[in-house]
Amino acid sequence: MELTLWTYEGPPHVGAMRIASSMEGVHYVLHAPQGDTYADLLFTMIERRGRRPPVTYTTFQARDLGGDTAELVKGHLREAVERFNPEALLVGESCTAELIQDQPGSLASGMGFNMPVVGIELPAYSKKENWGASETFYQLVRGILSKQPSEESGVSHSPAAWKSEGRRPRVNLLGPTLLGFRCRDDILELEKLLNQHGIDVHVVAPLEARPADLMRLPNADLNVCLYPEIAEATCLWLERNYGMPFSKTVPIGVGATKDFLEELHQLLEMPAPNPGEGAEQSKLPWYSQSVDSNYLTGKRVFIFGDGTHAIAAARIADQELGFKVVGLGTYSREMARPVRAAAKELGLEALISDDYLAVEAAMAEAAPELVLGTQMERHSAKRLGIPCAVISTPMHVQDVPARYSPQMGWEGANVIFDSWVHPLMMGLEEHLIGMFRHDFEFVDGHQSHLGHLGGHQSQTEQQQSQAATNPSTQSNADSSSEESPLWTPEGEAELAKIPFFVRGKVRRNTEKYARQAGCRRIDSETVYDAKVHFRA
Amino acid sequence: MGSTTLLKESGPREVFCGLTSIVWLHRRMPDAFFLVVGSRTCAHLIQSAAGVMIFAEPRFGTAILEERDLAGLADAHEELDRVVNDLLARRPEIRTLFLVGSCPSEVIKLDLARVAERLNGQLQGGVRVLNYSGSGIETTFTQGEDGALKAMVPLMPNSNEAQLLLVGTMANAVEDRLKHLFERLGIPSVSSLPPRQSTDLPSVGPGTRVLLTQPYLTDTARELKDRGAEILQAPFPLGAEGSRLWMEAAAKAFGINGSHVATILEPLMVRAQKALSPYKEQLAGKRIFLMPESQLEIPLARFLHRECGMELVEVGVPYLNRDMMQSELELLPHNTQVMEGQHVEKQLDRVREQRPDLVVCGMGLANPLEAEEIATKWSIELIFSPIHGIDQAADLAELFARPLHRRDLLNNQLLVSV
Ligand code: SF4
Ligand code: SF4
Numbered sequence: 023m024e025l026t027l028w029t030y031e032g033p034p035h036v037g038a039m040r041i042a043s044s045m046e047g048v049h050y051v052l053h054a055p056q057g058d059t060y061a062d063l064l065f066t067m068i069e070r071r072g073r074r075p076p077v078t079y080t081t082f083q084a085r086d087l088g089g090d091t092a093e094l095v096k097g098h099l100r101e102a103v104e105r106f107n108p109e110a111l112l113v114g115e116s117c118t119a120e121l122i123q124d125q126p127g128s129l130a131s132g133m134g135f136n137m138p139v140v141g142i143e144l145p146a147y148s149k150k151e152n153w154g155a156s157e158t159f160y161q162l163v164r165g166i167l168s169k170q171p172s173e174e175s176g177v178s179h180s181p182a183a184w185k186s187e188g189r190r191p192r193v194n195l196l197g198p199t200l201l202g203f204r205c206r207d208d209i210l211e212l213e214k215l216l217n218q219h220g221i222d223v224h225v226v227a228p229l230e231a232r233p234a235d236l237m238r239l240p241n242a243d244l245n246v247c248l249y250p251e252i253a254e255a256t257c258l259w260l261e262r263n264y265g266m267p268f269s270k271t272v273p274i275g276v277g278a279t280k281d282f283l284e285e286l287h288q289l290l291e292m293p294a295p296n297p298g299e300g301a302e303q304s305k306l307p308w309y310s311q312s313v314d315s316n317y318l319t320g321k322r323v324f325i326f327g328d329g330t331h332a333i334a335a336a337r338i339a340d341q342e343l344g345f346k347v348v349g350l351g352t353y354s355r356e357m358a359r360p361v362r363a364a365a366k367e368l369g370l371e372a373l374i375s376d377d378y379l380a381v382e383a384a385m386a387e388a389a390p391e392l393v394l395g396t397q398m399e400r401h402s403a404k405r406l407g408i409p410c411a412v413i414s415t416p417m418h419v420q421d422v423p424a425r426y427s428p429q430m431g432w433e434g435a436n437v438i439f440d441s442w443v444h445p446l447m448m449g450l451e452e453h454l455i456g457m458f459r460h461d462f463e464f465v466d467g468h469q470s471h472l473g474h475l476g477g478h479q480s481q482t483e484q485q486q487s488q489a490a491t492n493p494s495t496q497s498n499a500d501s502s503s504e505e506s507p508l509w510t511p512e513g514e515a516e517l518a519k520i521p522f523f524v525r526g527k528v529r530r531n532t533e534k535y536a537r538q539a540g541c542r543r544i545d546s547e548t549v550y551d552a553k554v555h556f557r558a
Numbered sequence: 559m560g561s562t563t564l565l566k567e568s569g570p571r572e573v574f575c576g577l578t579s580i581v582w583l584h585r586r587m588p589d590a591f592f593l594v595v596g597s598r599t600c601a602h603l604i605q606s607a608a609g610v611m612i613f614a615e616p617r618f619g620t621a622i623l624e625e626r627d628l629a630g631l632a633d634a635h636e637e638l639d640r641v642v643n644d645l646l647a648r649r650p651e652i653r654t655l656f657l658v659g660s661c662p663s664e665v666i667k668l669d670l671a672r673v674a675e676r677l678n679g680q681l682q683g684g685v686r687v688l689n690y691s692g693s694g695i696e697t698t699f700t701q702g703e704d705g706a707l708k709a710m711v712p713l714m715p716n717s718n719e720a721q722l723l724l725v726g727t728m729a730n731a732v733e734d735r736l737k738h739l740f741e742r743l744g745i746p747s748v749s750s751l752p753p754r755q756s757t758d759l760p761s762v763g764p765g766t767r768v769l770l771t772q773p774y775l776t777d778t779a780r781e782l783k784d785r786g787a788e789i790l791q792a793p794f795p796l797g798a799e800g801s802r803l804w805m806e807a808a809a810k811a812f813g814i815n816g817s818h819v820a821t822i823l824e825p826l827m828v829r830a831q832k833a834l835s836p837y838k839e840q841l842a843g844k845r846i847f848l849m850p851e852s853q854l855e856i857p858l859a860r861f862l863h864r865e866c867g868m869e870l871v872e873v874g875v876p877y878l879n880r881d882m883m884q885s886e887l888e889l890l891p892h893n894t895q896v897m898e899g900q901h902v903e904k905q906l907d908r909v910r911e912q913r914p915d916l917v918v919c920g921m922g923l924a925n926p927l928e929a930e931e932i933a934t935k936w937s938i939e940l941i942f943s944p945i946h947g948i949d950q951a952a953d954l955a956e957l958f959a960r961p962l963h964r965r966d967l968l969n970n971q972l973l974v975s976v
Pocket of ligand 1: 055056057058117118575576577596597599600601603659660661662692693694695
């Protein structure tokens, strides 16, 4: 049993819903109680979908449990098939139905439907949403391809077949889903990019694919694994069974896009692409080089998100923007290994956690100047008064913008430059306003575009300082035994000159230093002494 | 009653479960914590229904069952003790802990009443532990509040004092206003359940008259009746008319002179009607379809028809308690289609067939209907808005007029640009 106040990922059947809803012609019959229908709103509200997810919930009730729930499931299956006449039927259960063991998947297979029926079992008490999406996609691809008379194509697959067949090479883009981060725009961007290189996109799946498109997957020269969380299992299976290789680089950022193109060209046995393409096609390298960006140097950035986006963000921050990555982590246990490796390269230890309070604590400890995270890190960053950009799901309706804003490819890099640098600039403005707060030109109540953030921040700070000076609220056992040093007005004034985003850390360090040095009162000299002490 | 057509339907439903009510209950009682014993689905439901406003230390959470908790109930009990003790150690400000049952906890027969009893023994009154079910196999959306309040009734002290007890969560400001009005009417003592502090429970006894502020409190009402209270029959305080009848029912029960009541309420009514009239103009003759969700559907339909002139196409309710709804049903126009239960697909077929001007529905259905050019109003918004009382009647009407008004605006703009 685990106490959860908030969860980054939903249950695994929500992952299955993401696959069903992303596709056309698929219907999902989900054995679940009525409350589970809340999941529809994730699609209709966060994604603003104008269509209901193609899901029939059996909505069984307590009084049904005494009777024949299997019959109830069959009734819903029959009705759903009749009403929606899907090209493929997914059948599964949510956490509660898993306990009553009606096995809706096998029930459905025995009902003589004339479309492919894929039963999916997702262990709700150990797995989560992304795993559920990955497993469902894999089961669906497998289920649909196994309906085909098995050709022995597996062995003979050659990614360079396009040459002898006298056509352009063609690839599948696998992994984009609804409720993924900017998937739709990523696909458009990649289609454009690949087209420029003479590569056709054969099938995109699951987003907007039909079951019949899945049948055509093996006819591509290779698979592009866009989001490993969702598509890696499927790519591996296609590799094993059809000999189709797949690309492993996720093209987010200028460097990764370049690597991705090289990987693809190599796999397809095409001549290597122009290495200078990124600098020509994306503005990020020049914007980053331009003198105006000098102030970005060494900006401390804390990164947390799904594995794919967190790893990509770390590379961009470190290599393309000249930031200093001071924290890197993911909530995705499945992606723990690559995230750990990426962190290690940056001399960090990765934070693998799905406890947002632990993430917030790590964030506060790292004292970053910019946070790149999920919807939840935006809240935490706001509480700490640190600027933030959202780079990963889970997201809020405001993270699904109306404008074209991919993350992948050259344009994706442009979007990333803008969306990361913008909050930093605003944070800076906020800081300047803070500095000039006492100037007579400064009209109280005038705020930057950050709006209410200024107010929030000072409130949080007050709370922090209260917490810091009030020993009873400190969780640290040994510090409560000692008396906390007292801040003199002069010391407070010195502290106020320090940029807000590191002020909390300086306050803590100064107090720690004061305690060590045995000084009871903190004045401006103590602040300077502490600064030197911790620098050394 | 008898003039309404009461229909029933079953099939796939699209209704939240009772856990949802934690979203407003935890805000009402800041010293209480709601611990759902359930699955990741339960945790995800509450956070999705609550939107994204998550606070540093929220006052609700889920003890998520894992494989090994399912393996043995004994261990599950121990685990739950551990989670509760950790939680209470970290949150010393908690005075009341609600253990909230879910579908999984009920299917595996985890007896939360026993757990609560045991914990109460251990905690020796420092924190009170209560339990109720918010599971989707037993309860819908607002019914969760019924369970929570019912669980509090046994803790209410006895008293024979003549008093009015308002039962059901309302916005604090609206509640203050209503209490003030009852005072002016001359009702000696007015208290509410749930209280604003979980430990500040009102008393109950033979002198207590209960006015329900919400139509979904069947079990709580029964429990209060068992404690000697009298449950006053009245329409619910939505709209000017309903609110007036509701207040009058209390005044009558306390033997307050009718003309005194009129001198106080009449000016409010005049003002409310004036405030209502622009919305009435927009809403009159418009056709509304209410999908079942919050249990507020019948009182809302009554208000929208009688005070705003709307035509009722269909009034859906998750379940119908005729006793509780009697005064409301009597006020509905002849032949109103009241549909209990749901077959969401068939109901949507009827929506498409009837093409009402406005549909009240859940968040999962709103945008899909909007995409079919049918204006909608979220039922959950009605739960979160201050809509009770005579003074709020115009605000309530405005909630329904806004989507229609917005449609007109956008359509006009489009015409201009063509
Ligand atoms: S319907 Fe049951 S399983 Fe689903 S969220 Fe509600 S209580 Fe949890
Ligand atoms: S608007 Fe801002 S504060 Fe409110 S929920 Fe969204 S991100 Fe959080």
